[in-house]
Amino acid sequence: MAFGAFLAAAMTTFVYFTRFVQEASVPADLSNAAAQVAAQPPVRPKADKITLGQSVGVELEAFGQGELPGGLGALIKAFTQKYGTLHINQSVDGNPLRIGQEQFTNGLGTHSTSKIRLELGGKYKALSGLVGADAEAGGTIVFKIANDKGAVLFTSSLMQRDTSAAKFEVALAGSQYVDLIVEDGGNGIDYEHADWVNLQLN
Incomplete structure (x- = not known):
């Protein structure tokens, strides 16, 4: 036992x-x-494929989230850029739009060198907004706006990641289209992420 x-x-x-x-x-x-x-790694915001305006029967596509106020996205009939693709309401890398210390909800995220054409059909009197180098990258860039006659309506100063957003307002005077242009700041196009934000047509 x-x-x-x-x-x-x-x-x-x-x-x-x-x-x-x-x-x-x-x-x-x-x-x-x-x-x-x-x-x-941190999860980036979702980027959906977005259909823009049609050019010669071809639908243009960008990436991003949501729509631009006032149906402005439908006025984009053509765009070119040296790196990546155009983003709506996001930076070119798919992050929130951020210029200097400010974050923005709506706008276009692109890269130098680039040109975004807005087809206006002579219907608008003015275009306003803010521009700046996105804080996610360290390049230097210059923003320009030109109308259908080739006249340059706006030229920014040289901008980089720590530069605050620059405000612009240009008279359109019945322009058929305007081109939103980003140029290299003179040191190559690497890391030149550019934002057009708070765009408004009147």
Whole structure:
């Protein structure tokens, strides 16, 4: 009987020891899982494919989220840029639009050198908004606006990531179209992320 009691006690001890080892291993597993989650890169905002205006029957597509106020996106009939593709309400890399210390909800994220054409059909009197180099990159750029006659209506100063947004307002005087132009600041086009924000036609 004494041996049987000893055997029963030994088995009980073994069971409790096994449970202890299993339970003690859980925090380590959880720690590893947490470390793996922490090591994951930050998730960027979702970028949807967006259809812009039609040019010669061809639908132009950009990326981003939502629409531009006043249906301005439908007026974009053509665009070219040296890197990436045009984004709506996001930077060219798909992040929130940010110029200097300010973040903006709506606008165009592009890259130098680039040209975005707005087909106006002579219906508007003025275009206003803000421009700046997006804070996510470190290039230097210049913004220009030209009308259908080739006249340059606006030229910004040289802008870089720590430059505050520059305001513009140009008279359109019945222009059929205007081109939103971003030029290289003179040191190559690398990291030259450009934002046109808070655009408004009157």
